[in-house]
Amino acid sequence: MIVINIDVMLARRKMSVTELSERVGITLANMSLLKNGKIKAVRLSTLDALCAALDCTPGDLLEYRSDNAD
Amino acid sequence: MSHKSIAARIRAAVVGVALVLIALFALIIVSSNDGLLFFPDEHARVAVWRIFSFGGFVPCVIALVLGWLIAAQVTRDRSFSRRTATLLRDISTCAFAEAGYIFLGNVLIAIFRMEFHHGGLILACAMLILIALAVAMAFAALARFVQKAAELQEESDLTV
Numbered sequence: 001m002i003v004i005n006i007d008v009m010l011a012r013r014k015m016s017v018t019e020l021s022e023r024v025g026i027t028l029a030n031m032s033l034l035k036n037g038k039i040k041a042v043r044l045s046t047l048d049a050l051c052a053a054l055d056c057t058p059g060d061l062l063e064y065r066s067d068n069a070d
Numbered sequence: 071m072s073h074k075s076i077a078a079r080i081r082a083a084v085v086g087v088a089l090v091l092i093a094l095f096a097l098i099i100v101s102s103n104d105g106l107l108f109f110p111d112e113h114a115r116v117a118v119w120r121i122f123s124f125g126g127f128v129p130c131v132i133a134l135v136l137g138w139l140i141a142a143q144v145t146r147d148r149s150f151s152r153r154t155a156t157l158l159r160d161i162s163t164c165a166f167a168e169a170g171y172i173f174l175g176n177v178l179i180a181i182f183r184m185e186f187h188h189g190g191l192i193l194a195c196a197m198l199i200l201i202a203l204a205v206a207m208a209f210a211a212l213a214r215f216v217q218k219a220a221e222l223q224e225e226s227d228l229t230v
């Protein structure tokens with residue numbers, strides 16, 4: 001499964017979810033869904049905006065974890 | 071066309087069909103009363119025919135209620151939702167039930183030799199069966215399309 005590490009990046013950048021959602025240009029509700037991994041897909045434009053706002057690469061935000069791993 | 075005007079048109083169609091059904095209901099009562107005037111000894115047969123005719127209204131009334139609920143869904147801009155698809159599928163089921171009811175009713179009436187049920191009525195029933203089957207198939211297809219659209223909508227809603 002793909003895990004979105006927004007929490008980690010937010011902590012590293014000392015940024016709030018509200019601030020990130022404003023910078024990225026998505027609603028707080030959508031940011032919350034994104035943060036909690038309750039979405040089905042991320043647009044490349046959203047990923048681009050996230051990377052720009054958090055000054056990171058997609059690899060920093062997305063992580064693959066095997067479903068079998070405990 | 072906005073979703074609210076579409077909903078208003080659906081409601082107008084539902085009211086129109088309801089008025090036609092009320093007119094048909096009245097016509098059946100009047101014509102069966104006339105039948106009793108000409109054949110005063112046929113009380114039992116007229117009663118059976120009346121019950122059969124009135125029974126045919128039940129799926130229509132249920133379908134009208136479902137149509138009204140669909141209009142409510144459209145008003146809330148939730149045209150492409152699983153609920154709408156279910157309502158459309160239920161209307162299709164009602165139409166299939168109507169066709170089956172009319173067919174079985176005619177078979178039973180033929181078995182019990184209800185002469186009151188003459189050829190013209192059998193022809194009208196055959197037409198009704200064809201119309202009900204056409205409506206059932208159209209709504210079943212529509213339900214399938216709305217179901218697929220609802221799935222796409224959900225996917226779109228969960229894309230950030």
